[in-house]
Amino acid sequence: MRLGVLDVGSNTVHLLVVDARRGGHPTPMSSTKASLRLAEAIDTSGKLTRRGADKLIGTIDEFAKIATSSGCSELMAFATSAVRDAKNSEDVLSRVKSDTGVDLRVLTGVDESRLTFLAVRRWYGWSAGRIINIDIGGGSLELSSGVDEEPDVAMSLPLGAGRLTREWLPDDPPGRRRVAMLRDWLANELSEAGAAITEAGSPDLAVATSKTFRSLARLTGAAPSGAGPRVKRTLTAAGLRQLIAFISRMTASDRAELEGVSADRAPQIVAGALVAEASMKALGIESVDICPWALREGLILRKLDSEADGTALVGGETASRRMSVRNAGR
Known part of the structure; x- marks a missing residue:
């Protein structure tokens, strides 16, 4: 299967497109990055600023289109420290979902x-x-x-x-x-x-x-x-x-x-x-x-394992979502 892994980090947003199968070596097909520096867009109250959230949403929307045009059957989108620490993370995640159709999950x-x-x-x-x-x-x-x-x-x-x-x-x-x-x-x-x-x-x-x-x-x-x-x-x-x-x-x-x-x-x-x-x-x-492999590859491997045995990916529920109809139609 072809998967898109969307990694929203403190410095960059990174889309990795891979061909993957259980028991096989995930093969990178393309890599797209954008430097957003989200950690620097946290205001004095600990919230991600409106401008920072707008940039994030625009980038996720663009990268979701790339994943669709690249033939990805699924887009696994996750965020780490910057979004996790933001006091308005739930509001930001809700905006991402409503504006782009992408279900962005925060990893602990x-x-x-x-x-x-x-x-x-x-x-x-x-x-x-x-x-x-x-x-x-x-x-x-x-x-x-x-x-x-x-x-x-x-x-x-x-x-x-x-x-x-x-x-x-x-x-x-x-x-x-x-x-x-x-x-x-x-x-x-x-x-x-x-x-x-x-x-x-x-x-x-x-x-x-x-x-x-x-x-x-x-x-x-x-x-x-x-x-x-x-x-x-x-x-x-x-x-x-x-x-x-x-x-x-x-x-x-x-x-x-x-x-x-x-x-x-x-x-x-x-x-x-x-x-x-x-x-x-x-x-x-x-x-x-x-080691050349890290978090993104770990998510891919865990997903392949979870599909084989029916277990959850992370945190008690699957963090993978089928490409939404909204994005697939673009």
Whole structure:
């Protein structure tokens, strides 16, 4: 079947069109992105602004049409931290439904962690043993550990790269004192979570997912994306420390000139690197393998599994919907 996966994140809205079947490798057919920076459209009362909601609705409407024209039989639309944290999220979701016909579902942080872990497990297989996974988003950090497809421990913390950039590193470049302060604060924030993850068992494999980790690995010498998803890419703690010393002295515009860093990600890559460093330290990890699969693939895999055995996708009910008549007719 051909599926559309619509991912509404803190920074971008991403439509991934894949051909998928149970027992097979999901094959990407097209990828479309729009940078909305929804987390920056939250006002002082904690609500997504009218302008931010309008941009989101317009983008979802456009991407739903792309999914239909691409031959998708279903569109799985989900939102993460930015929409989840907005105090008017229910109103926004209602507007999305009424204006576009798309049923946008909000994932909990724990569901994000669990589904990402599923994707990682399927990528590396059973021979990997116990896996610890770290995923850094714009608004949150997900940590998980397990030996099965369902992790023993899965958690989500409000330590995303975009969130910490806004709260801790407003200057450009950020300055040594602020970087040092954020480093110390992260160490304290992650101590309890790190202990909970490590108590579940020593990992046989440490993995990292997300665009942040892919960019950090590229900046420390990993192969470019053009080399393909099956090339092994790693990020070491030593390389990360050297990288932080380098990029924290640069402006965002200068960081955007570095290979592997987009203009959208450049402002928050320093905070992302600090979260990565603190997470690896809290977990006692000296290096991570970069997995090309993450949350979107986890949702696809869970959907295929749920269709086979009749179980729910996430949160007690299916998060997948048939393409609506309204969208299909456009």
